[in-house]
Amino acid sequence: MDGDTLYLVYLDAGAALDDLDERNLAQLAPGLYLVASTRTRSELYHAVKWLRHPSRLLVAPLADGPKFKGMMPGALGWLRWRQGEARRGSRPALR
Template identity: 50%
Template sequence: MDRDEESAALYVVALTSDADDEGILEGADTVRLAPGLYLVRTSAPQSRLYHAVKREAKPSELFVGRLDGDPKFKGMSEGALKWLRRR
């Protein structure tokens, strides 16, 4: 997926899957917040991100939503807030 800094958007991706989701979206600008919950920064359109996750993870349930700003969160995976602040 493209990562053009000027047009990059922040998305939340939530999925449920029988498979381990640990390695999904490798190589993308992604942070895992919790099992099945990710933040993704990409210049790819929402539809392309949705279909990439759908193909890669084959989830039973999937949600991809664009965020207007930085989210607030507590108790997520170590390093998640640092990842967000670096962007």
């Protein structure tokens, strides 16, 4: 995870990123994802654009993990794991 940048990615709610070639991503809500990537913002933007051809797309780097409530089960655990706050155990399962 060293060298990864955390991005907030928003695209059409019906477009999933399950097959995006990224090691680390967590769905927060339909169409809303946190993605940890070594790609630049432009590279990630174009990868999503070419993969899904969404009518709406936003890719924004985050300086720190966001605060959130009411998102998909497992998303907060994934973020804590990614930030190294959950030091023991394996990567949490996401739904």
